[in-house]
Amino acid sequence: MTLLLKQIFNFFKLLNSDTGTKQLAAGLSLGLILGFAPFLSIQTLIVIAIIFVFRVQIGAAFLSAFFFKFVAFLFDQPAHYLGKAVLEMExxxxxxxxxxxxxxxxxxxxxxxxxxxxxxxxILLLPFAYFGFQALIIKYRATVVARFKGTKAWKAFAATKVYNWYTTYDKLYG
Incomplete structure (x- = not known):
């Protein structure tokens, strides 16, 4: 449970950072494929290879794969009918x-x-997920982060020595 919470906190840290929206959106959308694919299969190995070769946020991919695994169970019945129709095509x-x-x-x-x-x-949802996640990340950064950084509480916290120490530590040790 601690590992999952750590991944969620790291994901929010990525959302609030200057990390490119394309890398985050690519990670989240590739996590969609990982979530829908069987755990130990060639498809999974290919997607993991793509994640490691290209500039994709690994944490975002694995976190979204975790959540899309649960969503995939909801699509099992329609996926069965679609797969059966495709496999039975003469x-x-x-x-x-x-x-x-x-x-x-x-x-x-x-x-x-x-x-x-x-x-x-x-595979059909991949482009929609990519552009949808990218739009959501841009909107999140423009509205939520900007509004949060404009609050008096954030400005007061950012002026403390604890925050300065944390930013220095984060720059040095990631």
Missing amino acids: SLRPLFTTMYNIPFVPMTRFNNTIVMGSMIVS
């Missing part, structure tokens, strides 16, 4: 047969209806 049957005979591809468990449907849903 025109895609040769493709799925070829994919099943390729090494390592069956480890994606694409032949499972819920996995197939969840991956389709997460």
Whole structure:
């Protein structure tokens, strides 16, 4: 529980920092795919590789993956019907047969209806999630953070030696 709270506090610290909105939005949207994908699968390894290779906020990705895991359970029934419809398409049957005979591809468990449907849903939601998260982060920084930093309580706290010590410590040790 402490680890989860630490991640949430670090996420709010990222939201309030000068970190780019694109990196945060990319992390949150890739967390959507991680949340909808099976825990131990090739899809998960590919998304984790993307997170580590590109400039994406790792903490935001894993935190959103944690929350989207719970949301994915709500989409299991529609994902089942979507995956079943796709897997039973007669025109895609040769493709799925070829994919099943390729090494390592069956480890994606694409032949499972819920996995197939969840991956389709997460890939379709990815661009909407990215631009939606980016807009929300910009709006959050423009309204909530600006309003909070304008309060008398924040200005009084920012004038204390404790705050100065914390900012110096944070600059030195991250």
